[in-house]
Amino acid sequence: MWCDGTPGGLSTFGAAIVSYTADGRIAGQRPVSYPSDSEPQYVCGSPRDLSQQQVRQLFNKDFTLLAGIVRAANGQGRQATALDLESGQVVGPRPDPDAFGVAPRHSSPVFQSGTDLLWYQDQDRRIWSRDARATQAPAPERGRSAGNGFMLEGSTVWTPLSWSMLSASAEAIAPGGAIAAVFDEVWGLHLVRNGQEDTDTPKLGPSRYGDKNLPGSDRVPDGCSPRFWSGPTVLVCANARALVRVTFAADHGSVTRVESLLPENDRDNSEAVLAADGRTAYFVSRAGSGPPALYRLALDTPNAVPAKVVDLSGPANARSAQLHLLATQ
Template sequence: MRIGLGLRGTALLLVAAALAGCDSQGGREQPEERAAPTWTGPQIAGPGRVVIARCDRFAAQSPTTPDARVHVVTVTAYSVTDGAEVARQVATLPDGGSSDALCDPTHSWLSAEGERQAFNDDFTLLAGTVPGPGNKGKVATAFSVSGGAPVSAGSGAAPDDRVPVFQSGTSTLWYVTGDRHLTSRDLKHPSAAPTDRGTAPGQSFVLAGDQAWVRTPLEVKPDQAAVAPGGTVAVGGNLLWHRTDPAASFAEQYVEPAVLGPSLNGRTALPGSEAMPVCAARLWFDDRSLLCNARSTLLRVTFAADHSRVEKIEPLLPQEQALIPGAVLSPDGRSLAFLREWAGALDLYRLDLSAGATPVRIASLATDARTGSGGAGGDVRLVAWQ
């Protein structure tokens, strides 16, 4: 299978170089309502479990269209205590169905929140899109993790929905429409009308709680961004910006960020970060401490209280040849779980954050991909520690 090894060519400056409808929406039709599919099989959600997901692209024959192939998403829960597999669900998506955070090969080195927002609160739904009427545009929807059936369609006759994500801790699906309306729908109540959340300057946003950040750096995909708990600053890849930053001179939907690391392409390095290794933001421990993924190690980056400078950079793992493709924080914030990939083997580890602690292997994970004929194995995503 394939473990993601690099960012898109110019995506994140230094990281790229080193890591290789409702009435107010213009008369938009009301969404098509569909009953939620019946759940079958074991539940992914449960305390003491680590959740891992993978999308194998074009891995299965379409059940409805001859000679067409569809994506297959596998979601597995492992016991964090002994590494035993406790639940597995397979979702075969409909024709043209996709989930960008899991299935788009250009979405690499994502933040933990970006991956978690692909799923609702209890891991029964997966955010994604399906083709619009006549295979034109995209419609925001959610798929049942148990089987892959779509639950709900977002837009009407001329859709172009983007960035479908779940609000953390809920089953409320957010997305932005082709006419740049931020929209949400509570999929626990499929018959409920969508809520207009206002307009955005572009067709992208980052969701933090129920607050939409409608401006990001040009190079940052929404699912690469990690917003600090205080809600004032975010990091995507190695770029830092504030919620109140003005629009960039070249486009209203972008901001000009600071760089974590050496200055590059006219971007200013955040003071104190000039010698910082190339890394991509993963998650925040608290409002001042960021976990950054530096390909083969994990770094804790500590900022000043106002995020005006970096005060400390410390490795949490020894530098080695293995790839560390993802990490998540325990519910109590005292430990990390992370993936380690080396020589074709993929292992799940736990690291207590106390002084002097060393990583402990929890499990060796199967690396078989459902590639089939013409399929492509997908990146493994470490989504959550419940």
Template sequence: MSRSARTHLLLGVVAALTLTACGGSTTSGPRVAAPPSAASNGEGIAGKDRMIVAWCERFGAPSPTSADGKVHRITVAALSPTDGSPIARRTVTLPERGSVDALCGEPRSTTEAADRALFNADFTLIAGTAPGPGGALSAMAFALTDGAPRGGTAATAGGDSAPAFQSGTSVLWYETGEQQVTSRDLGDPAAAPKQHGAAPGPDFVLSGDQPWLTRPLESKPDQVAISPDGAVAAGASSTVWRRTDPPAPYALWYVEPMALGRSGNGRASLPGSEQVPRCEPSRWTSDVTLLCNGGDNLLLLTFSADRGRLDTMTTLLPVATSRVVESVAVSPDGRSLAYLVDEDGETGLYRLDLTPGARPVEIAPVDLPPAGVVNPLTPRLIAWL
């Protein structure tokens, strides 16, 4: 089924949801803890019917070059969508000053597309930065087999930024210190970098093979979700804007969006959205439907055809005061979604079928990262394959 067909299918089933169908208490599966994550094995991360989770241990490994230094370590695990049991796992120790910022940097909400863009098509590479020849940070990828860097070049002054893989490919996009949007196919060792024009600011958001060059001041690139038609974006802190909106007066790479929710900070509220609580975009499920993470719940926001007003807001999960939804991923067929949730200090992996009357079901409590891991950041549900 094509991505477009899945989008239309998801929109169709979600349109049938009612608040009544989503109410009530959570229905949980058996409270049997998932087995500890398996050690790295010969099986690859990618494959059918898997949920991919990743996390970072900040400065969790000894530096390979400094006796008293520490470097980041990233683990990627494939879990069964049936019971959360481990299928495969890879651990990557990054080089000195190497980082995958979305996992190892300041904790923040990120979109489903941005999380997936950390990895190439077959989950053998993860995008990040590390010092290249000359010392400046260079955009590159790290192999999930042995952590070896791939594709790093001598970066210009200021270094590279915003590394991300184009969906379904091994093409790594990034911005140089000279503010040139650049791509390089890491699947072809002989491929030279390609230039795609200048960016007005220090980063961009990739939508397919099209860079989106503006965002609100309070949104990072990995917090911006772009509609399938490439015309409208939603950003952190409940904001929405169009590609055609003019740049902000204080910087060409920023834009003044409309607010989803009450107006404030000089921003107008999108008509019809005044009662929307603060939420962080996860993904557009169609050109007019946005899945948004409200922290303690998931919201489905449906806009008018021209995106000029909000028509409906559907709350997808039962009310719970102690729940924190960490990350969300939609199934390949678009008929279900999964999410990692922290509730009363315990992490659980849940599934919600997008059909009338469906209620969330706990797939399994999960122990990710396992006990003893050094300085782990919050695990991220990367994708449902």
């Protein structure tokens, strides 16, 4: 998915979802522009370094809706909503500028995996959900967030209380929901548990600032942000040069193995996702000022060399287009 401002102005967003076959041929394209009062969550406008899980939860079950925010016409209020990826129109209710009371100030809209249920947080950190296409009131309160956002594992709200979660950009919950990996630019990569109040969460990688690191994790490189879990105890993280597989003990109390999955390189690599087969990763790589390209990597082949699939071309009107890999099928 490419996202950029459109000729209508910097506050107007447009996107193009492009699908490719396994051999690099374009299978389909869906360009769309969004109303000027809307903001697609995270993938446009104010991008964040997101894990595969976070990116997938921005879309509903069949990639027809994108989680977002719509602003009130009078500037008073922000409503969690969904944006139609065919028409670009806002789906569901908008803020009512004539309503007497406190205007909604929603944030962190995401979809529950495999559904059209839109979850979001209000100004009092209460968490709600509703069918994205419905106009009725949301279901009863689903929980409360400890801070500026929450994660979702199925229908379970994940809201650790540790500082690493509250300031994190990339977050990924392990299959089964026992633990999550969270990344912050200053404090690095940490493991947290749901509801955890301990601020001394273990770091993966060399110890800095006197923080405690997880035993066996010294070889995890700096800036390694979680991309995906390939199993309950196997995390893949990445920075611009490396894609690293980290294997934990069954209780996640130590690291038993750290493997570099890419040959030494001087490229800018990003956006790694796990394929549906569980044995293949795809990622975006750029050499110097060249175009970004999609690469395939066999995870179950020792010393595998990434294979280029296709160069990725942005929309014709792109000025500073943001690129995200969404999923594989």
